[in-house]
Amino acid sequence: MMNKKFIKGLSLAELKELCEEKGLPKFRSEQLFNWMYNYLVTDFDEMLNLPKDLRSQFNEEYILNTLELTDSKSSKYDNTRKLIFKTTSNHFIESVIIPDKNRVTLCVSTQVGCPLDCQFCATGLMGYKKNLTAGEIFDQYGNAQRISGNEITNIVYMGMGEPLLNFDNTVKSLSIFSEELTKGISLKKITVSTAGIAPKILELAETGLKCKIALSLHSCFDDIRTKIMPINKKYSLKENLDAVAFYANKTGTRITFEYIMLKGINDRIEDVKALVSLAKKIPSKVNIIPFNSLEHMNPSGFASELQPTSKSKIDEFVDRLRDNNVTVLIRDTQGEDIAAACGQLAIKY
Ligand code: SAH
Numbered sequence: 001m002m003n004k005k006f007i008k009g010l011s012l013a014e015l016k017e018l019c020e021e022k023g024l025p026k027f028r029s030e031q032l033f034n035w036m037y038n039y040l041v042t043d044f045d046e047m048l049n050l051p052k053d054l055r056s057q058f059n060e061e062y063i064l065n066t067l068e069l070t071d072s073k074s075s076k077y078d079n080t081r082k083l084i085f086k087t088t089s090n091h092f093i094e095s096v097i098i099p100d101k102n103r104v105t106l107c108v109s110t111q112v113g114c115p116l117d118c119q120f121c122a123t124g125l126m127g128y129k130k131n132l133t134a135g136e137i138f139d140q141y142g143n144a145q146r147i148s149g150n151e152i153t154n155i156v157y158m159g160m161g162e163p164l165l166n167f168d169n170t171v172k173s174l175s176i177f178s179e180e181l182t183k184g185i186s187l188k189k190i191t192v193s194t195a196g197i198a199p200k201i202l203e204l205a206e207t208g209l210k211c212k213i214a215l216s217l218h219s220c221f222d223d224i225r226t227k228i229m230p231i232n233k234k235y236s237l238k239e240n241l242d243a244v245a246f247y248a249n250k251t252g253t254r255i256t257f258e259y260i261m262l263k264g265i266n267d268r269i270e271d272v273k274a275l276v277s278l279a280k281k282i283p284s285k286v287n288i289i290p291f292n293s294l295e296h297m298n299p300s301g302f303a304s305e306l307q308p309t310s311k312s313k314i315d316e317f318v319d320r321l322r323d324n325n326v327t328v329l330i331r332d333t334q335g336e337d338i339a340a341a342c343g344q345l346a347i348k349y
Pocket residue numbers: 120121122157158159160161162163193194195196214215216258259260289290291292293294342343344
């Protein structure tokens with residue numbers, strides 16, 4: 001039996017090449033693109049403007065669906081919904097649909113697990129298993145859009161994994177959203193979040209894909225940041241800040257600085273001062289994130305000592321930032337009861 005190949009995840013240029021190799025007219029590549037990435041069909045037989053024999057030929061040669069929905073959990077308190085998918089390699093990943101007043105955001109994963117070991121994050125505790133393909137990244141959107149009653153308006157690459165350590169597949173998935181043919185979501189509505197892989201931030205700027213980026217900052221001091229995010233040893237704050245400044249300049253976008261509030265670690269007066277001066281140097285906004293518990297993962301060591309900053313202390317911190325004209329948002333903690341909030345995604349193996 002012939003080994004089937006994946007077709008989901010191929011860019012428009014790659015679909016054109018594929019059609020050329022098969023001696024098919026060029027417009028077939030655009031039809032395939034539309035069926036996969038706009039109409040989100042799950043069966044070649046739904047591709048009605050392809051001749052029937054071509055549909056069955058594709059059916060024999062290619063796998064269209066990269067993910068199988070195995071479970072879904074809805075929050076009792078808000079409309080957050082966590083989707084659990086199985087990949088064809090039998091790994092499990094999670095995506096989260098987060099409805100808000102005027103938008104519906106989808107949070108997608110880019111890796112199974114994560115190699116970074118950030119002390120506050122559940123995904124790090126499960127270790128790294130594999131990179132997701134561009135098709136698997138896209139299919140989280142395809143499935144979520146089909147399941148969700150409402151139009152998904154925004155995508156954040158903030159699920160499991162570090163997108164910039166799966167650079168090629170992340171960029172390929174972004175390039176699908178960037179195509180003129182794509183109707184659903186444009187790059188303006190997509191944010192890629194990174195723990196700070198400076199050289200890859202520069203490389204992303206050079207691709208010309210103008211998505212937004214968020215840097216998981218969490219501290220303005222190298223020694224503290226290294227303690228909570230070991231990757232800071234490899235790529236220092238200065239390297240990352242230079243990289244995001246370059247990115248903002250090159251793409252004309254504003255950087256989001258994500259900042260989890262950790263009691264006694266990054267919520268002191270010197271932290272506010274440092275954050276104010278840093279935010280002023282780069283076109284940016286600050287996203288303050290209440291720390292979500294990792295208790296469901298039974299962390300040990302330093303990770304088990306981390307505590308959230310109190311609500312009143314967070315408000316004080318935010319007021320100080322605002323008094324200094326920093327644009328600040330406090331991120332809603334949605335989906336905590338189903339372990340779908342930021343940093344809570346992990347599959348127990
Ligand atoms: N690897 C990428 C994307 C995944 S994390 C990154 O580091 O940015 C998405 C966001 O959730 C990051 O800002 C991350 O720091 C934050 N996060 C992780 N664990 C968290 C927790 N326990 N509580 C609140 N936010 C958390």
